[in-house]
Amino acid sequence: MGKTLSEKVWDEHVVRSAPGEPDLLFIDLHLLHEVTSPQAFDGLRLANRTVRRPDLTLATEDHNVPTLDWDKPIADPVSRMQVETLRKNAADFGVRLHPLGDIEQGIVHVVGPQLGLTQPGMTIVCGDSHTSTHGAFGAIAFGIGTSEVEHVLATQTLTQARPKTMAVTVNGSLPEGVTAKDLVLTLITHTGTGGGQGYIVEYRGQAIEELSMEGRMTVCNMSIEWGAKAGLIAPDQTTFDYIEDKPEAPKGADWDAAVAHWKTLRTDDDAVFDKVIELDASTMTPFVTWGTNPGQGAPLGASVPSPDDFDEPNDKVATEKALQYMGLEAGTPLRDVKVDTVFVGSCTNGRIEDLRLAASILEGRTVAADTRLLVVPGSVRVRLQAEAEGLDKVFIASGAEWRGAGCSMCLGMNPDQLAPGERSASTSNRNFEGRQGKGGRTHLVSVPVAAATAVRGTLSSPADLQEV
Amino acid sequence: MDKFTTHTGVGVPLKRSNVDTDQIIPAVYLKRVTRTGFEDGLFAAWRNDPDFVLNNPTYTGGSVLVAGPDFGTGSSREHAVWALQNYGFKAVISSRFADIFRGNSGKAGLVAAQVDEKVVQRLWDWLEDNPGGEITVDLESRTVRAGVGEDAVEDSFDIDDYTRWRLLEGLDDIGITLSHDADITAFEAERPSWKPVTA
Numbered sequence: 001m002g003k004t005l006s007e008k009v010w011d012e013h014v015v016r017s018a019p020g021e022p023d024l025l026f027i028d029l030h031l032l033h034e035v036t037s038p039q040a041f042d043g044l045r046l047a048n049r050t051v052r053r054p055d056l057t058l059a060t061e062d063h064n065v066p067t068l069d070w071d072k073p074i075a076d077p078v079s080r081m082q083v084e085t086l087r088k089n090a091a092d093f094g095v096r097l098h099p100l101g102d103i104e105q106g107i108v109h110v111v112g113p114q115l116g117l118t119q120p121g122m123t124i125v126c127g128d129s130h131t132s133t134h135g136a137f138g139a140i141a142f143g144i145g146t147s148e149v150e151h152v153l154a155t156q157t158l159t160q161a162r163p164k165t166m167a168v169t170v171n172g173s174l175p176e177g178v179t180a181k182d183l184v185l186t187l188i189t190h191t192g193t194g195g196g197q198g199y200i201v202e203y204r205g206q207a208i209e210e211l212s213m214e215g216r217m218t219v220c221n222m223s224i225e226w227g228a229k230a231g232l233i234a235p236d237q238t239t240f241d242y243i244e245d246k247p248e249a250p251k252g253a254d255w256d257a258a259v260a261h262w263k264t265l266r267t268d269d270d271a272v273f274d275k276v277i278e279l280d281a282s283t284m285t286p287f288v289t290w291g292t293n294p295g296q297g298a299p300l301g302a303s304v305p306s307p308d309d310f311d312e313p314n315d316k317v318a319t320e321k322a323l324q325y326m327g328l329e330a331g332t333p334l335r336d337v338k339v340d341t342v343f344v345g346s347c348t349n350g351r352i353e354d355l356r357l358a359a360s361i362l363e364g365r366t367v368a369a370d371t372r373l374l375v376v377p378g379s380v381r382v383r384l385q386a387e388a389e390g391l392d393k394v395f396i397a398s399g400a401e402w403r404g405a406g407c408s409m410c411l412g413m414n415p416d417q418l419a420p421g422e423r424s425a426s427t428s429n430r431n432f433e434g435r436q437g438k439g440g441r442t443h444l445v446s447v448p449v450a451a452a453t454a455v456r457g458t459l460s461s462p463a464d465l466q467e468v
Numbered sequence: 469m470d471k472f473t474t475h476t477g478v479g480v481p482l483k484r485s486n487v488d489t490d491q492i493i494p495a496v497y498l499k500r501v502t503r504t505g506f507e508d509g510l511f512a513a514w515r516n517d518p519d520f521v522l523n524n525p526t527y528t529g530g531s532v533l534v535a536g537p538d539f540g541t542g543s544s545r546e547h548a549v550w551a552l553q554n555y556g557f558k559a560v561i562s563s564r565f566a567d568i569f570r571g572n573s574g575k576a577g578l579v580a581a582q583v584d585e586k587v588v589q590r591l592w593d594w595l596e597d598n599p600g601g602e603i604t605v606d607l608e609s610r611t612v613r614a615g616v617g618e619d620a621v622e623d624s625f626d627i628d629d630y631t632r633w634r635l636l637e638g639l640d641d642i643g644i645t646l647s648h649d650a651d652i653t654a655f656e657a658e659r660p661s662w663k664p665v666t667a
Contacts, residue, residue, distance in 0.1 A: 015655045016648050022630055024648060026655050028663060036545065038501035047642070052652075055667040064499070078499040085501045096666045117664050129544040129568060143568055145546035147575035147641070155645045157652055161628065193486055194538045194564055227541065229567055254662035261660070293486050293541070314485045314536060321484070411495040411543075430542060432490040434513045 002268025004165045005234050006200040009140045009265065013123045015157055022161040028122040028139075030152045031108045032059035032095065034086040035413070036127030040150035041089040051093045053156040058117065059090050059097040062107045063413045067376050067403035070100055079414065093153075106379020106405040109133040109347040113217065114381050116246025120235035120262040125152060130347045130429065132223040135232035136216035137239055138265050140200065142230040163229045164274040166199040167267075170207040172282035177462060179357075180215035181349060181427065181446035183207065184222040185287040187279060189297040196228030199275065202267060203233050207281035213242040214353035221348045222429055225294040234266045286461040288334060289431045289444040291322035296431075298334065300449060300461055306330035325433055326441050327421070334459050337443070341424045342373045342454040343436070344447060345403075346410040349427035350378030352385050354447045359391040361451035364468035367399035368457030374401050374416065376408040400454070412437045425453040469577045471638035472607055475558045477531030479603035479614060480521055481595045487535055488542035489569065493551040495543075506551035532603040534591045535562045540569025540580075549576045559605040561612055561625070563588050574631035575641060581605055581612060581625035590621045607635060 003011070016024040030053075037059070044050065051057060064079035074080035083100070090097035098104040104111060109130055112118040120138035125131060129143035144158065152158055174183060188195075203219055211219065216233050223231030240259055243249045250258040289297040290304050296319070298305065307319040307330070323330060328337070344350075344358050355377060367373045375395045377383035383405050386392055392402045409416040410428035418424055418440025427450050431442040443459060452460040497509025514520045521527055533552065539562040540548060549572045552560065560578065563585040573580040594614050595601060604613040605625075610632070614621045634641065645652075 016651045020629060024645065024651070026652070026659075029666075035498050039503050039546075042501075042503075049642070055665040058666040063495075076499075082499050082501060094667075117666065119664060122663070127544060127546075129542065131544075143544035145544055145549070145568060145572035145575060147546060147572065151575075151642050151645065154642050155652060156656075157645055159630075159641065159645065161630075193541050194566075197564065197567060224542075224568075227538070227566060248664050248666075250662040250664070257660065258662045293488065318485055411490075413495045413498065430488075430490065432488045432542060434494055435490050438494070438496075438513060 002271040004267045004271045004273060005138065005202050005265055006140060006165055006232060009121050009123070010162065012121065022159045024157050025123060025160050026157055027125050027152050028056060029112070029117055029124045030057045031112055031124065031126035031131070032057065033062050033108050033128065034082045035063045036146050037089065037149055038082065038085045039146050040153055041093065043150040044153055049154045051095060051153045054094040056156060057095045059086060059095050060105055060108050060111050061086060061100050063407045063411065065100050065406040066414050067406055067408050067416055070404040103380050106381065107347045107350060107407055109221070110351060110378035110382065113137070114246065114379060116243055116248040119243060119258070120239060121265050125158065129224040130221050132231050133217050133221040133347055135220035135223065135230050136213060138232055138235035138262070140230050140232060143224060163200045164198050166196065166201045166275040166277065167273040168201055168203050168277045168279065169205040170203065170279045170281050171205050172207060172280050173210055174207050174281045174284060177448060178284050178286060179446045179448065180211050180218040182284055182287040183281060184219045185289065185294070185297050185444060186284050188222065188226045188294045190279070191226045191277070193225065193293050193295040194227045196223065196226040199228050201228045201231045203231060208233055209236065212353060213238060214351045217351070218348055222294065225429060235262045286446060286449050288449060288459055290326065290328060290334065291319065292325055292431055292433050294429065294431060294444060296322055300334055300459060302334060304328045304330050304332045304334065335464070337459045338423065338457060339371060339425045339453050339459060340422045341418060342371060342450050343409045343424055343426040343428060344374070344450050345376030345378065345408055346428035347378060348429045349447050350376060350382065352382050354427065355382065355386045355391050357447045358451045359394040361448055361462050362398040362400065362455070363394050365398055365455045365465065367454045371454055371457045372401070373399065373454040374403060374409060376403045377405045379405045409436050411435060425450050425459060469638045469640060472577060472579060472635045474604060474606040474608060475531065476602050476604040477558060478527055478529055478600055479532045479534055479591065479595050480527045480530035481592045482521060482533055482535040483592060485536035486538045486541060489540055489545050489548040490542055492540070492548040493545065498545060498547050503550050504554055506547055507554040510551040510555045526600045529556065531556050531558045532605060533557050533560045534588060534595065535560060536588065537562060537564040537585060539565050541566040544568045546572040546576060549573050549578050553578055561588065561591065574635065577635065579605055579607060579627070579635065581627060583612060583623060583625045587612070587623045594619060594621050607632060
């Protein structure tokens, strides 16, 4: 019997395997940021251990960093302390760091791919659940806790039980104006937040193959939101073309050897997945969330559901609690929901393609009077590229705030937060209670929906906008 | 890590599903660089509500959390496990745990005991009849127990063999792996030269 893509990549990284024990997996790339690493470095110091492979380790500052005044010391002393701790740890242990102010600084999951360090067939981990993003290149990539960060620092390996395999096959093509974000939000509402638990998922089918690398990253990024261990997509010409001109891509004969290997990274025809889900892209529409987990979503054209619409007692209670928290009435058309703040950014939708799409909708239009639009590039490189293309001018002319790079309002560890009761339409990945600020209410949306919502002030798609 | 064999303590019902790690500890509480002191952030938003279970004096000193399905979803922050431990919890019982939370618990020494959804309901019912009652989580026999006589609840729980063994022995994961250093070195020698490096 043949192997699935994830089984091939997994098997290539098994250092040691013994009956009754999890596999010992070699890790090709370990990404670090300031929030989940300090206790891991402390652990190394306590045990007199070193970083085994600093040459397979990369750190950046993203969660805490301000998106205004980034050239000044961080105002919040606790955030500053955490960032300074990372700087000290990186220096002490010889780890390459891209700090605030460096041209390669940015959200760790934007930085890896743009440097070309994220490549097919790798194992990539980071103390951050959205590490699944890197699966877009055909890598096994997943988030780990701080104890595991310490384990990887000390050994460059992880003990991992072999997950089950799942295929999510998305047939047909996405209609015009429907994005990778709508696709993955539709999927999560279909499966629920626990549907992927215990599985490495391979996304495949025509709609997935037709996505750009940015779109594939958006889909893989949200694998964790339906509980999957990791999500990945077989590398193809789109993948190779994306990597080829990146600074850390293999060069010359190395490139040829790498591509030859990458071309073998496909699920064999006779391989069998433990589970298969099929979806039809052609019927998908702009999709938004109404509740407090990413599985509580609906098409933009629908109305806020009622607890009575659900059969399971847990779902009824969860819906009731969500509507109460979100301040929504069952039956309200989603298009009538008024939004205070729109956030375009994050490791889900903060790449250059996302900013181009947002700018194309905002060009010649104005952000609604009572609405604030925050545009936060995923990295310094993305910011500079956007500025080179004049996108910043489009955003500023529309009334948006153009900011520096970082995680920003996705999780509000820096000053970019919602006020209690404030409602956002956000291109990020989590609508949990208080995620974007205590008492804040989040609707997850695609980039086109975010831009159109900023213009109309209520949840909208570009189709709702008047011609410019 | 301390050995864990069995623990008996006040059971705390958390009647919610999908308790994500942002609820267990919001991001603004993650800025410490130590492993201690996170109890302040535990369920921070919910603790503002006087009716929240942890504000009920009946459950003071609670150490066994009984939660709805999909506990620990979302962010990989191990701080969620530390916050529960710093507060005094030794075990969490749920019918479904998110993978990363389960992994973090095993590493940090918090027992994530997975039971059938009906068992969670029975424990909730039992705690309703016996507020402040104690629940036993026995890792050796993989059972959860509450009460005696007719109303007693006793059932098995799932935890993988390897994690159970490590917790029972109180073993350091890194130490175990470093004993396989020769295997790692041999693997490294065979890696293709075109694989990327950061330095």
